Amino acid sequence: MFLSQENPLKLSLYFRSLAVGSKTGYKLFTLSAVDNLVKIYENESEDICLVERLFNSSLVAVVSLSSPRKLKVCHFKKGTEICNYSYSNTILAIKLNRKRLVVCLEDSLYVHNIQDMRVLHNIRDTPANPMGLCTLCNGESSYLAYPGSSTIGEVQVFDALNLSAKIMIPAHESPLAAMAFNYTGQQLATASERGTVIRVFNVADGSRLWEFRRGVKRCVAISSLAFSPDAMFLCCSSNTETVHVFRLDQPDSPGQSQQNLPQPAETGAGWMEYLSMAVSKSANLLPARMTDVFSQGRAFATAHLPFQGVRSVCCVVSIQKVPRLLVASADGYLYVYEINTAEGGDCVLLRQHKLDGKETEGCPPKAPSGDVVDKPSSSLAMPKPEDSDKLREMKFATELPPEGPLQLDDDSEFPPVTQKTE
Template identity: 30%
Template structure:
């Protein structure tokens, strides 16, 4: 997630594909951390970077300069090896005509997002496989599922409404287009296995979840009544339906929607008269039962990047209505801090938040 503002000390932040480590870019260079211990794993002070993307826990990095030094152009993508401190193989870099706005990688593909194009490369040979012409995408908005079985890229399909183009980057064809919102998109995320996509519009009041294979709406959640800018969305890791969906907004609050509880609410409504005549999407959007909020997690207006790193089911046989869970939620603020919260949801759908640890990303020493 690259930062467009010059007011923050952190220019970008990203977790790797299994959330086992994360990277930040600053005006001095880039750093890689272990979120469990807070330990600084790698540091390179060679100038300002706007994009730093990892490939799991390998030595591979895709990095893009912020343009503050002549040698670190925002139009140049460098493939970097942390073990040798040099560019990979004979090909040191890929150069483009306009600024690189986002980069995504997995074990087979390298994705480069520009303002009006998306490039798909074979990550091993760096042969370009396809080019997608896109609508103007000034923020480089995109979502990517790293799974090779459901490897999708999601991009805005309109500048006037919240339509999403879902593209299969393994088969190199357009999978579907989803009309998710009336207003333009502000945030997109795909589940790690590519089964579900969540979206938020510039209004930021409703978050919708679609099943990618059928391009059908599964859930709608209301974040709030008043408009707010959604800065990040995150699904909890899962092999099937993710248990949790997280959203952060410009208000500084973290919103978590418990999809498992929504399923049970939906099944109970389906046997009632009211549930049989009111569509599930309408009920879900206004039903607060599955909505848990951590208010003032970060100061209002401070940009943040948040992920659900881990979700564990908690043994509890007192109720069969919903499965309680425990989630590790990591917050990176662009003002320079890392926070790890533990969210626990019990069998009554009651939640509690505990701050496990917090540290300053700019002062940690190796």
Template identity: 30%
Template structure:
């Protein structure tokens, strides 16, 4: 399946780009060649929601434009309301002014087989990708643009849009793919060519690892920021498993429930102490993890963001560092680890904390600051909940917003 790439002059490294911290950083000129409109939010359909790479912001694609929101404190920081059409994918690059846009909805702004790389500071498209089939997802790093089709993934260099890698996958209608976001690791995870298999590419090491994660088809995957840990769920939706991406070893297994469920999202906390999962059962489950990233200080997220080098690690060294010497705060667990000892199989553990939601829509979840979880719903709902890191149990709702009806800023 071929692709066509067109580039305009003036491509800049994304590290030099401005910020989306406030609406003042966006120019007053209107892109896309059409005037901004005042729309009744009751008539606006939400087509997509997606986090940025550090989960501090999220983008909402709508039937008549897109909007950018800050999570803490919650506020709408920017919007484009357009007469032309909708956006099925709006992918941010941290908080900079680069966006990857794909049309969506009944009246798409762009054809769904095209990816537009938009620089809103220059108010123009700086790159365009066209494919023979619809785009299922787009993922961005500061050095890579990744386009996911149903059976293939293309990896491009950000600066010149040259094709670097092509990856064949099993049928992937959800566009499952995730990236690491540390400067010293370049990791991609996606479905493999067999049922239940995850393919992990360590581009910096030129290593490909295939992990047989589940018996059923893969339904959801996520990586830690440095790509050392992978969490997976299958279409059965009962178990979530955590793997070491260096050698594929299973490190832990947690149980969402006994009945089949459609897993919508999996989130790992920055200190890799907690895992949260959302599903069609309407409950967000949170689990205590016994794994940690090598060299990471759980109390210092900024230090963790630097990440350890992977080039000189071997499997035994990395495994030793990935296993916590105790069970953390999960008082319901009777298992414990001695440092350097890795059992071949862990009995699955039940959730440590929960938050119940209306079973009316799809939700995605992420971790916020100070023992909080943030939940976004495809009905336009924003929840902030807190959890007790010692006792667990039911989470407390701290904030609720209907973000499509939020005031303009």
């Protein structure tokens, strides 16, 4: 999400961690309970157009509006800058996990080793990507997805851990607008510029697992897709007043016959869902386009926002072991909704939090065409002895979580990194 006069705040929402950038600096929040949004850090030194926090650690990557080609990596608890990099053009997006940091420019991507910030790989001459659309898996696989075409909705999946291309997925006929991995990186959700259909793919072989219809009456600009931690739900926000939550049940078995089709009373489904199932079993009797429309899943739950035309980010997260839908809007509010995980339907607004921030103006200007360099410059390109303190800070700030499966609703799994004792 980028700054504009209509969208004054830059938002980054990862589960219960929220980063807010504005013309006056950036703030970091954590949501420990529905009614308890805590501001854990505030920096008012410069105008921020991009801010990304590494989970709940002390590592933050920022880009300022006044220097849109420079990335700064900071240890916010210490208030120190670990390192900075300069690039050939405006930085449009930053993605990071515990192994990799990815910087997205309009025509290239840089993959860094997050432990020492060395450039490991440069993906050059990518299709024009003026919105900086890309997504990085948060799990061990470190898959990176970005548009494989500027005219159709192809997705290129890149293995950022082994530095090799993995698969190209033909996702949509129209150019891509949003993408998201589930936590493990096994599934990838996509939406196109038309915004009517959401698709979920198996990253291993590119097969389509689910297809959902967000709406049929109008095309929208989808701004956010996010899986729940357990990959049971997928939420989607756009420039409309409605946020959709889709339930990811097991894909239909190809061998299931129409005779075994469950009745509405047996499944608890409505007649629209029953009709969709019936049509999917009689696909050869209807035109292909009609079959596609009826066989697409509908939203399991919806949340209605008090505004439209404002970009937002959303996620489904467990708060005190209860699933909640969070929506952060670029006009400075965080909304917390209750989700009925058994029946779906309309989500109930539980709490609205005001994010203290002032409006920012304009987008980061692009670099002049004559001011282009071949690769980023940094004092950390090749670690030197005098950089040892910085490298220790980077290692400390990116402290790994404990081994074993992650319980994302347990605060102890991603504790904020504490400062070293001298």
